[in-house]
Amino acid sequence: MPTKTYSGYVAIVGRPNVGKSTLINALVGEKISITTPKPQTTRHRILGVLTQGPRQAVLVDTPGLQQDTKRAIHRLMTRTVHQALADADVIVLVVEAGRLEKQDEFLIRLASESGMPLVLVVNKIDRVTPRERLLPYLQRLGEAGDFTAIVPVSAKSGENLPELARCILDAVPAGPRLFPEGMRTDRDQAFRVVEIIREKLMLRLHQEVPYGISVELEHMRPVGQGWLLHAVVWVERDAHKAIVVGRGGRVMKDVGGAARAELSRLLGGPVHLELWVKVRKHWADSERTLRQMGLDVT
Numbered sequence: 694m695p696t697k698t699y700s701g702y703v704a705i706v707g708r709p710n711v712g713k714s715t716l717i718n719a720l721v722g723e724k725i726s727i728t729t730p731k732p733q734t735t736r737h738r739i740l741g742v743l744t745q746g747p748r749q750a751v752l753v754d755t756p757g758l759q760q761d762t763k764r765a766i767h768r769l770m771t772r773t774v775h776q777a778l779a780d781a782d783v784i785v786l787v788v789e790a791g792r793l794e795k796q797d798e799f800l801i802r803l804a805s806e807s808g809m810p811l812v813l814v815v816n817k818i819d820r821v822t823p824r825e826r827l828l829p830y831l832q833r834l835g836e837a838g839d840f841t842a843i844v845p846v847s848a849k850s851g852e853n854l855p856e857l858a859r860c861i862l863d864a865v866p867a868g869p870r871l872f873p874e875g876m877r878t879d880r881d882q883a884f885r886v887v888e889i890i891r892e893k894l895m896l897r898l899h900q901e902v903p904y905g906i907s908v909e910l911e912h913m914r915p916v917g918q919g920w921l922l923h924a925v926v927w928v929e930r931d932a933h934k935a936i937v938v939g940r941g942g943r944v945m946k947d948v949g950g951a952a953r954a955e956l957s958r959l960l961g962g963p964v965h966l967e968l969w970v971k972v973r974k975h976w977a978d979s980e981r982t983l984r985q986m987g988l989d990v991t
């Protein structure tokens with residue numbers, strides 16, 4: 694008789710910047726989702742696959758819930774979060790150690806009402822010393838909702854992640870495997886290339902500009918032992934173009950250098966990367982344009 698298997702979708706939700714993407718990368722053991730100190734870094738639903746023996750958890754990284762729903766890209770991200778919740782078998786709600794904001798409480802209510810297994814992750818415990826300071830906070834959380842488990846972790850240092858993985862895998866219902874054993878993400882290489890470039894841009898730029906940026910891979914082909922890549926960085930305004938290029942092309946040089954180093958590791962060979970900055974006005978306002986640029990519109 695074949696072994697009984699367990700498999701399910703796990704929605705990772707939480708306010709922007711609590712460390713959802715970092716957590717998925719750490720659990721899966723590979724960089725699947727880009728992370729920066731800026732909110733709104735994650736724009737897509739990204740799947741990370743965690744398999745241990747007969748149990749498999751498909752982790753769905755969600756863009757942060759946005760309060761400002763005026764712009765199309767924010768509406769899109771909010772819709773994606775709600776859909777991730779509706780499609781999930783297990784919810785993992787992430788909060789930041791020591792903090793409980795209105796948006797956290799809103800998400801705790803929303804997730805509790807779903808009646809699904811709900812694991813509360815208290816992330817960034819590496820920032821709290823001494824650890825005993827967490828106790829009253831953990832108690833307060835315990836009273837705020839009905840959780841299958843509350844697991845304090847550090848996605849950054851890896852502390853307590855094996856326990857969290859166990860806890861998530863235990864909550865997954867019986868069912869056939871959804872992805873093959875060795876598979877860790879549903880995203881192809883081209884997608885990951887674009888995301889790595891976007892991460893380096895967001896890390897290098899400040900304030901307003903990053904949210905109006907989108908990267909499009911025009912061309913990718915093997916050359917000798919390595920790769921030739923052409924990508925366009927789309928910005929919304931002429932003024933932004935000047936900032937993104939930088940004086941004497943400084944910003945583009947830094948971004949290109951940082952991206953190239955990481956892309957060489959991802960693709961396994963030297964990378965020749967050419968970046969162009971182009972203006973497409975108000976792209977973030979139109980869902981149709983978003984669709985054309987390959988962003989998820991569900």
Ligand code: GDP
Pocket residue numbers: 707708709710711712713714715716727728729730731732733734735757816817818819820846847848849850
């Ligand atoms: P997301 O918006 O919830 O996906 O958050 P990210 O994963 O992009 O992380 C936001 C920021 O928090 C990044 O600068 C991460 O390096 C940082 N971060 C994530 N996890 C931890 C952690 O366990 N400890 C600390 N100190 N920082 C973390």
Ligand code: MG
Pocket residue numbers: 713714715726727728734735754755756
């Ligand atoms: Mg993220």
